[in-house]
Amino acid sequence: MGLVQTANLREGMVLAGDVLDTSGRLLIARGTELTPRGIRVLKMWGVIEADVEGVGDEEGGSGLGPDLDPDFVAAAERKARALLPYTNIDHPAGKALYRLCVARLARGKTDPETVARWSRPEEYHPDNTDEGKVRIPVNIVKAVGDSIPLSTLPDVFHQVNEVLLRPSSSAQEIAEVIEKDTNLSARILRIVNSAFYNFPSRIDKISRAVTIMGTRQMATLASGINCLKIFQMIPSRVVDMKSFWEHSLLCGLGARLLGGYKNIQNTERLFVAGMIHDMGLLALYNRLPDVACLIIEKARSEFRPLHEVEKEVLGLDHAELAHILMKRWRFPLSLETIIRYHHSPLRSPNTLEAAIVHLADMIAIAAGSGFSGERRVPPLEAEVWDLLGISPCTIPVVADQALRQLDEIFHYFLYDAP
Numbered sequence: 001m002g003l004v005q006t007a008n009l010r011e012g013m014v015l016a017g018d019v020l021d022t023s024g025r026l027l028i029a030r031g032t033e034l035t036p037r038g039i040r041v042l043k044m045w046g047v048i049e050a051d052v053e054g055v056g057d058e059e060g061g062s063g064l065g066p067d068l069d070p071d072f073v074a075a076a077e078r079k080a081r082a083l084l085p086y087t088n089i090d091h092p093a094g095k096a097l098y099r100l101c102v103a104r105l106a107r108g109k110t111d112p113e114t115v116a117r118w119s120r121p122e123e124y125h126p127d128n129t130d131e132g133k134v135r136i137p138v139n140i141v142k143a144v145g146d147s148i149p150l151s152t153l154p155d156v157f158h159q160v161n162e163v164l165l166r167p168s169s170s171a172q173e174i175a176e177v178i179e180k181d182t183n184l185s186a187r188i189l190r191i192v193n194s195a196f197y198n199f200p201s202r203i204d205k206i207s208r209a210v211t212i213m214g215t216r217q218m219a220t221l222a223s224g225i226n227c228l229k230i231f232q233m234i235p236s237r238v239v240d241m242k243s244f245w246e247h248s249l250l251c252g253l254g255a256r257l258l259g260g261y262k263n264i265q266n267t268e269r270l271f272v273a274g275m276i277h278d279m280g281l282l283a284l285y286n287r288l289p290d291v292a293c294l295i296i297e298k299a300r301s302e303f304r305p306l307h308e309v310e311k312e313v314l315g316l317d318h319a320e321l322a323h324i325l326m327k328r329w330r331f332p333l334s335l336e337t338i339i340r341y342h343h344s345p346l347r348s349p350n351t352l353e354a355a356i357v358h359l360a361d362m363i364a365i366a367a368g369s370g371f372s373g374e375r376r377v378p379p380l381e382a383e384v385w386d387l388l389g390i391s392p393c394t395i396p397v398v399a400d401q402a403l404r405q406l407d408e409i410f411h412y413f414l415y416d417a418p
């Protein structure tokens with residue numbers, strides 16, 4: 001017997017265990033032979049996986065069907081190992097990430113540009129990656145933070161964060177703040193009217209969107225969009241902007257879905273935290289592009305995670321840098337702590353949400369869509385996985401759903417045009 005993703009269940013398979021819904025109600029009993037109707041019921045109730053007789057866990061949710069050419073699979077496995085050098089693929093979660101990566105590669109669904117980056121040296125001017133020639137500021141926070149003074153950030157940026165900081169903020173307050181910025185309101189209306197939110201009727205006013213979504217959820221979303229707008233431009237010689245936001249949004253979408261599986265109420269916060277989790281990298285890319293190029297190249301050639309090299313070269317990593325900047329810019333503590341610990345969730349005061357963004361980041365990299373500067377899937381600690389308490393089968397399901405949602409919303413988030 002073994003776990004099989006609901007999407008891969010077939011008629012005639014026999015259940016090796018009872019299948020329950022989220023409230024513990026029996027949906028289908030052990031020993032039942034699956035019928036098309038039974039499979040539909042499981043899908044309808046959002047069941048992710050079922051224990052099936054005569055199937056190994058490896059088959060479950062791998063996404064590797066018998067239709068795939070074995071040579072393709074073998075080549076994909078080689079590439080996937082290069083992408084997951086720190087991952088224990090004997091661990092159930094490591095295995096699920098590895099198989100997600102192999103399946104996407106073997107099916108040609110991985111962005112070829114991203115795949116090429118896994119092995120290719122950077123194409124920077126040699127001066128930019130020569131450690132001796134790049135001047136590293138003594139005080140990184142000063143060099144990055146002081147070049148983005150608070151006074152240059154738009155009013156709406158501060159006002160939205162102020163609303164988020166005050167627990168007593170009203171729906172009317174956030175609606176008024178957003179409505180004052182026509183660009184932000186237009187973008188939010190486009191986003192909430194997209195199929196991603198799937199509201200039953202068209203929303204044509206911010207005040208109505210706030211009523212439907214909730215005050216804090218809307219303020220959190222507005223805060224994330226503000227960040228995206230401020231840091232939208234990245235020097236292309238460091239990383240491609242579109243690719244960077246693809247990774248960031250995919251992480252946000254994955255975090256939102258994982259939050260749903262963990263019954264977290266404010267999944268909007270997870271979405272935004274995922275969307276801006278690498279804000280420290282953005283600040284670095286914008287303000288110190290030569291230093292950023294040096295770090296990216298060093299991480300690539302030494303086979304080390306980006307945040308580890310940052311710590312060595314700069315004395316702090318992008319998560320710590322983001323935390324300092326977010327404090328200065330008066331971001332709400334709930335977002336600050338998730339982002340601060342997205343590479344070390346066990347140290348976070350909010351371990352579960354930091355762990356969710358941590359895993360969503362890995363899923364986004366393993367899916368091979370987008371590029372933040374980090375080539376390889378960061379290490380996953382077994383303790384973090386245990387804390388999450390989710391099934392390995394959730395990984396490909398979340399990746400699949402997040403990738404579909406990304407197609408739906410990418411345009412709305414990144415570009416102003418309707």
Ligand SMILES: [Fe+2]
Nearest residue numbers: 277278342343
């Ligand atoms: Fe990161």
Ligand SMILES: [Fe+2]
Nearest residue numbers: 251278361372
């Ligand atoms: Fe990331």
